[in-house]
Amino acid sequence: DLRSDDQSSLPKDLQEKYVLTRQIGTGVCGEVRLAFERATCAKFAVKIIKKKNFHSEGTATRNAQTEIEILQRVDHPCLIKTLDFYQTDDSFYIVLELMEGGELFQRVKTQQQLKEDVAKLYFYQMLLAVQYLHSNGIIHRDLKPENILLSSHEDVCLIKVTDFNQSRILEESVLMRTLCGTPSYLAPEVFTHGSTSGYGLSVDAWSLGVLLFVCLGGYPPFHESFGQSTTDQIVRGQFTMVPSKWRHVSDQAKDVVRKLLVVDPTRRMSIQEALDHPWLQDQEMRQTAHSLMFPNAASPSVAMEPGSSRKRGRDQDDEDDV
Numbered sequence: 515d516l517r518s519d520d521q522s523s524l525p526k527d528l529q530e531k532y533v534l535t536r537q538i539g540t541g542v543c544g545e546v547r548l549a550f551e552r553a554t555c556a557k558f559a560v561k562i563i564k565k566k567n568f569h570s571e572g573t574a575t576r577n578a579q580t581e582i583e584i585l586q587r588v589d590h591p592c593l594i595k596t597l598d599f600y601q602t603d604d605s606f607y608i609v610l611e612l613m614e615g616g617e618l619f620q621r622v623k624t625q626q627q628l629k630e631d632v633a634k635l636y637f638y639q640m641l642l643a644v645q646y647l648h649s650n651g652i653i654h655r656d657l658k659p660e661n662i663l664l665s666s667h668e669d670v671c672l673i674k675v676t677d678f679n680q681s682r683i684l685e686e687s688v689l690m691r692t693l694c695g696t697p698s699y700l701a702p703e704v705f706t707h708g709s710t711s712g713y714g715l716s717v718d719a720w721s722l723g724v725l726l727f728v729c730l731g732g733y734p735p736f737h738e739s740f741g742q743s744t745t746d747q748i749v750r751g752q753f754t755m756v757p758s759k760w761r762h763v764s765d766q767a768k769d770v771v772r773k774l775l776v777v778d779p780t781r782r783m784s785i786q787e788a789l790d791h792p793w794l795q796d797q798e799m800r801q802t803a804h805s806l807m808f809p810n811a812a813s814p815s816v817a818m819e820p821g822s823s824r825k826r827g828r829d830q831d832d833e834d835d836v
């Protein structure tokens with residue numbers, strides 16, 4: 515319900531350019547509303563982040579600033595684009611491209627579980643999006659089905675990763691400066707868990723494993739309904755592929771899940787290794803993904819140069835990594 519006061523609390527210049535209507539999504543830090551640009555009637559999503567939701571003023575601004583900085587800096591077909599940005603003293607307003615298909619979370623819930631080929635098409639796009647973030651020194655840190663948006667109601671559609679407010683930009687750290695000096699006197703733990711938080715890019719690989727499990731199985735791998743606390747299940751890497759749900763899933767797909775849901779981050783499969791996994795060497799799926807990501811690029815009528823083996827250097831995925 516859009517009481518008049520709702521509209522009045524919006525920034526004037528936002529009001530002048532857009533009409534905000536119904537809520538289409540909810541996030542931990544606020545809500546997402548459907549908006550129409552007055553001049554063109556084009557549809558957008560406006561994400562509203564209430565500053566007061568954060569325990570301390572500093573965190574709110576810092577998180578949102580990081581999110582906004584990242585949103586404005588990234589450019590990849592599978593990452594949501596920011597089109598406009600406004601703020602009042604109590605909220606941030608981010609105008610984003612509208613994803614008509616809504617959240618992946620709802621799609622999986624409605625369909626029970628996704629068909630394997632659909633899950634593979636979505637997962638491949640997520641890998642490319644995260645590979646792009648990592649190559650730009652950004653860890654997402656909050657990959658989950660609510661943060662994966664679908665461009666249409668069709669199974670074969672473009673997906674986009676959103677919600678970077680938990681992301682971290684890997685700044686020049688004390689550890690990096692330390693490593694410039696002579697390492698000979700440094701204790702081993704400085705290298706293994708030098709950065710205070712002791713995590714790196716591999717946290718996103720784990721989350722992608724959870725996402726793939728949910729898409730293929732239709733239920734989460736770790737959940738308090740399975741008895742122990744979710745945290746215990748996660749730190750022990752204990753999950754079950756219930757036969758009734760996984761019987762029709764290929765061994766290769768299960769292998770990808772098992773190699774991502776590895777507790778030891780140094781043994782966990784990386785994004786690049788996942789892209790090189792046999793399950794994703796599906797040229798038809800990749801062709802579909804590329805035509806969704808780069809719709810204007812003419813698809814080559816003849817096959818690429820014959821017999822081009824996967825070159826170690828610039829292989830196909832790099833080309834997609836704009």
Ligand SMILES: c1ccc2c(c1)[nH]c1[nH]cn[n+]12
Nearest residue numbers: 538539559610611612613616
């Ligand atoms: C449903 C829920 C959230 C959505 C959405 C559709 N489209 C879009 N763009 C950025 N966020 N977001």
